[in-house]
Amino acid sequence: MMSARPSPTNEPPGRREQLAPAAVAAALVALWLIAAAPAYAWGPSAHRLVNRWAVDTLPPEIRAFFQANREFLVEHANDPDAAMKKDKHERELHYIYLDKYGMFPYLKLPHSFDKAVEQYGSGRIHRDGMLPWQVGKISLRLTEAFKAQNWEEVKLDAALLGHYVADAHDALHTTQNYDGQLTGQTGLADRFEIRLVDKFSSFFMFARRDATKIADPTEHAFEMVLESNTWADHIILADRQALEGLPDYNEDYYDRFYSQVGSIVVRELSGAANDTGSYWYTAWLNAGRPELPH
Numbered sequence: 001m002m003s004a005r006p007s008p009t010n011e012p013p014g015r016r017e018q019l020a021p022a023a024v025a026a027a028l029v030a031l032w033l034i035a036a037a038p039a040y041a042w043g044p045s046a047h048r049l050v051n052r053w054a055v056d057t058l059p060p061e062i063r064a065f066f067q068a069n070r071e072f073l074v075e076h077a078n079d080p081d082a083a084m085k086k087d088k089h090e091r092e093l094h095y096i097y098l099d100k101y102g103m104f105p106y107l108k109l110p111h112s113f114d115k116a117v118e119q120y121g122s123g124r125i126h127r128d129g130m131l132p133w134q135v136g137k138i139s140l141r142l143t144e145a146f147k148a149q150n151w152e153e154v155k156l157d158a159a160l161l162g163h164y165v166a167d168a169h170d171a172l173h174t175t176q177n178y179d180g181q182l183t184g185q186t187g188l189a190d191r192f193e194i195r196l197v198d199k200f201s202s203f204f205m206f207a208r209r210d211a212t213k214i215a216d217p218t219e220h221a222f223e224m225v226l227e228s229n230t231w232a233d234h235i236i237l238a239d240r241q242a243l244e245g246l247p248d249y250n251e252d253y254y255d256r257f258y259s260q261v262g263s264i265v266v267r268e269l270s271g272a273a274n275d276t277g278s279y280w281y282t283a284w285l286n287a288g289r290p291e292l293p294h
């Protein structure tokens, strides 16, 4: 989950007045903590949608197993964001600040993790985000789980992998300006990743493709973040323009914002679902096509 930023319009009238001073202080601290937490993900609805759709991309050999476990995959689509509350190292696995590595296509950054660490140091690489390598790592874990025929682990790793693949399809996960905070548009992540999706997701159509084998899971993850990164400036600009002449981020703002970026959201969520299916399929192929339980 990313920051559900408290907005004045969402607050029930008179709520604060009814609270004791200690409760008010505690509430303010909690609000501050929430507000201070940086954005890290599509919202829960987007992640659930991606894992749900991904099942439909699979070939017959593995489709029945995933279909039978579809609700599990959907229910666990947001586990990695929940893990952030317990593990301070989790957050860095959900993004990569590509724009810290020069200009698109960021050729200064080696895609090999060892080479990247050698060049920039481990601290810097972790701080500026691990997302593509995390996709590679969980792909390998899923492959091992398939090999071991550990079906519980397969289900969980598949759900988690879908989460990180979806993050890789979120332009705001590829830039330092992930919440619009560097351009005076703080709260952008909440507007783009959560509210926009929640308002318009009933219109989203899945542009389905058949799952295909991915040659190199980490390299493909770099392709995903590089592609989504190309939309970052457009999204940030559209957010600013949509607010022009309006008193706040009201319904008109969301209608305007959606007309500018809605097609990107649908394309990226479809891409995330198609890629998630391909990652699941690839892990199964690389594990030697084990027979799945029915």
Ligand SMILES: [Zn+2]
Binding pocket: 040, 041, 042, 080, 081, 094, 163, 167
């Ligand atoms: Zn995430």
